[in-house]
Amino acid sequence: MNTVTTRIFVARLNGITVFDPNGDQVGRVRDVVATLRIGGKPPRVIGLVVEVQRRRIFVGISRIRSMETGSVVLGTGKVSVRRFERRPGETMILEELLDRRVTLLETEQQVTVFDCAMESTRLGEWHLNRVAVRAGRRRGPSQVVPWDAVTGFALEEHGQGAEHLLALYDGMRPADLANVLHDLSSKRRNEVAAALDDERLADVLEEMEEDEQVEILETLEDERAADVLEAMSPDDAADVLSEMGGAGAARLLELMEPDEAEPVRRLLLYAENTAGGLMTTEPIILPPNATVAEALARVRVQEHTPAVASQVYVCRPPAETPTGRYIGVAHIQRLLRESPSAIVGGIVDSDLDTIGPAATLRQVTEHLATYNLVAAPVVDENGRLLGAVTVDDVLDHLLPENWRKEEEAHDGTG
Numbered sequence: 372m373n374t375v376t377t378r379i380f381v382a383r384l385n386g387i388t389v390f391d392p393n394g395d396q397v398g399r400v401r402d403v404v405a406t407l408r409i410g411g412k413p414p415r416v417i418g419l420v421v422e423v424q425r426r427r428i429f430v431g432i433s434r435i436r437s438m439e440t441g442s443v444v445l446g447t448g449k450v451s452v453r454r455f456e457r458r459p460g461e462t463m464i465l466e467e468l469l470d471r472r473v474t475l476l477e478t479e480q481q482v483t484v485f486d487c488a489m490e491s492t493r494l495g496e497w498h499l500n501r502v503a504v505r506a507g508r509r510r511g512p513s514q515v516v517p518w519d520a521v522t523g524f525a526l527e528e529h530g531q532g533a534e535h536l537l538a539l540y541d542g543m544r545p546a547d548l549a550n551v552l553h554d555l556s557s558k559r560r561n562e563v564a565a566a567l568d569d570e571r572l573a574d575v576l577e578e579m580e581e582d583e584q585v586e587i588l589e590t591l592e593d594e595r596a597a598d599v600l601e602a603m604s605p606d607d608a609a610d611v612l613s614e615m616g617g618a619g620a621a622r623l624l625e626l627m628e629p630d631e632a633e634p635v636r637r638l639l640l641y642a643e644n645t646a647g648g649l650m651t652t653e654p655i656i657l658p659p660n661a662t663v664a665e666a667l668a669r670v671r672v673q674e675h676t677p678a679v680a681s682q683v684y685v686c687r688p689p690a691e692t693p694t695g696r697y698i699g700v701a702h703i704q705r706l707l708r709e710s711p712s713a714i715v716g717g718i719v720d721s722d723l724d725t726i727g728p729a730a731t732l733r734q735v736t737e738h739l740a741t742y743n744l745v746a747a748p749v750v751d752e753n754g755r756l757l758g759a760v761t762v763d764d765v766l767d768h769l770l771p772e773n774w775r776k777e778e779e780a781h782d783g784t785g
Contacts, residue, residue, distance in 0.1 A: 379438060380503065381464045382486045385539045389421050389443045392436070398423035400443060401551070403464040403489065404457070405499055407525065413518045414462065416489050416497035419443065420455050425550050429455040432497055455554075464499065465539060466559055470532040473504065473523035475516065482506055485535045488515065533559070533566035545571075549578035561590045569595070573602035581614040589619065597626035600635070605652045606764065609638035634692065637757075644768060646735050647728030650749045650758035652692045655683045659698055659716025663709045670703060678745045678761035685719045686756050693755040697725065700748060725750040728757055732768055735760050 381403045389397045398421045405414040418431040429451060436446035457463060464487055471484045488501035502521055505513035536559075540548055552560045552575065564572055564587045576584050576599065588596045588611065600608045600623060612620040612635065624632050634652040641647030655669050670680045682702045687695030699719030709718055725748045726738055738747055739762055746761045 378488050378490045378501070380486050380488050381499075382469070382535075382539060384419070384438075384443070385465060387442055389419075389430070389445065391445050392447055397421065397445065398428075401427060401554075402466055404429065405462050405464055405489075406460055407462050413498040413500040416499060417461070420463070422550075423452070425547075426452075427455045427554055428452055465536060466555055468524065469535045469539075471524065471528055472531070473502070473521040475504070476520055476522055480506065482521070483511075483532070483535075485513070531559070531562050533563045536563060537566055545574035546578040549575045553579065553583065557586070561587060565591065569598050569602050573599050576611070577603055577607045581611055584611040585615050588615070588623075593622060593626055597623050601627055601631040605631075605634040605638055606650060606758075609635045609648075610643075613639060613643065641728055644732040645728060646726045646730040646749045646760050647757065649732070649735065649764045649768065650728075650760045651679065651764070652758040654679055654692075654746070654748075654756075654759035656686055656690045656692070656694060656756065657683055657715055658688060658690060659685050659714070659719075661685075661715050662711065663706050663713045663715060663718070664711035666701060666706050666715050667711070670706070676761065676763065678763050679759070681745045683715065684748055684756055684759065685715050693751065693757050696754045697748060697750050697756040699723070723747075726760065727751070732765070736765055736769065739765065 384400045384403065387400050389400060391397050400419050401422045402420040403416060404418050404420060405416045407414045416432055418429050419435070420427050421430050430445065431450075434445055434448055434450055435443060437444045462468065468484055468487060472481055473484060474481055482504035483506075484502055484504055486503035487499050488503070489497050489499050490501070491497050500518045501515050502518055503513060503515045504521065505511040540551060543551070552563060555563065560583070564575075567575065572587075576587065579587075588599065591599065600612070603611075612623065615623075624636065627635070638648065638650075638652065643649075655666075655675065657666055657669065666683045669683065672680075680703065682700045683706070684694075684700055685698045687698065689695055698716065699721035700723060701715050701719050705718055705720075706715075723742065724738070726735060728749055728751060730738070730749075735747070739745070739760075744762075746759050748759055749757045751757055
């Protein structure tokens with residue numbers, strides 16, 4: 372590898388852009404792969420894990436032409452695009468070593484790893500030969516010591532922290548962080564989840580496969596698991612509790628606040644592939660005397676997904692599902708064309724057919740496609756709004772069950 376850099380701190384590589392020889396962007400660095408060696412010898416770096424369109428691939432160190440803290444440039448030759456899967460004997464530096472508790476040999480003091488430095492040799496190999504450590508987790512004094520000045524990397528650590536690892540993912544969108552968690556080992560995935568706050572964890576869980584959702588919730592204390600479920604949208608919480616089933620799901624429902632548990636209980640009454648099972652119980656609902664200005668203010672709330680924010684449902688009180696009599700829907704495009712002082716009850720589309728809670732997935736899909744909608748109201752036989760089905764909920768059920776997962780693994784030829 373041709374490079375003028377002789378020492379690079381691995382955490383600084385996270386997220387930097389990888390370019391091909393022509394200068395086109397390939398992806399972003401997500402980790403460094405090394406092999407630990409016995410006798411205190413520095414681990415040998417064998418390659419990088421690069422995220423390419425939400426898929427993680429392996430790029431061998433010999434395929435890299437230059438590597439700086441600002442970018443990585445690949446050399447000529449082919450790079451395997453198979454999904455990366457760690458092999459026995461390989462260590463993920465950021466995933467596994469950050470937040471590890473190790474011991475300084477000279478003082479026998481326990482310290483926390485927050486970075487590692489890799490250096491090139493005269494033979495062109497790269498080794499990890501420096502460790503950045505600090506006393507305590509985040510605020511203690513720090514120092515950089517030689518690799519052989521610490522011990523403890525070969526031991527499995529239970530209850531490993533995740534503060535420094537999470538700092539690397541700060542600002543990531545929930546879907547991207549969910550993808551990161553999917554690629555972590557089960558141990559690290561659960562440790563990272565435990566370190567997230569309730570709101571952040573709820574957002575991330577909503578983007579994960581249901582079996583991984585269940586795994587994470589079952590590792591949390593029951594009270595905290597219930598808090599996280601309360602922070603999730605009711606339809607996502609109902610899906611994961613349905614997957615969990617049995618006494619565990621019933622116990623968590625009992626621990627949830629009654630007003631948070633009630634919509635989840637209602638959703639659990641419907642079959643999974645029906646409008647009732649697909650819908651969210653928290654669409655944007657306003658009374659008919661609300662103004663367009665009020666409607667637009669509700670639409671602007673950041674927590675609403677684009678599909679939910681595409682229209683406002685106008686109903687008689689009460690304004691929470693199940694509502695009073697459903698009147699109609701006011702589409703965002705119509706709201707933008709009206710005076711802010713106009714009354715939403717006068718601009719609703721009342722001719723659009725509604726969906727009953729027993730409508731099948733196929734019927735819901737055909738309804739959205741027929742009327743070019745991204746969401747549709749679900750109304751019961753008494754004319755009350757129960758919720759809304761959005762196109763993203765439909766897609767989650769139309770796509771293959773494990774669409775977020777890919778089975779291919781790297782073949783080591785990168």
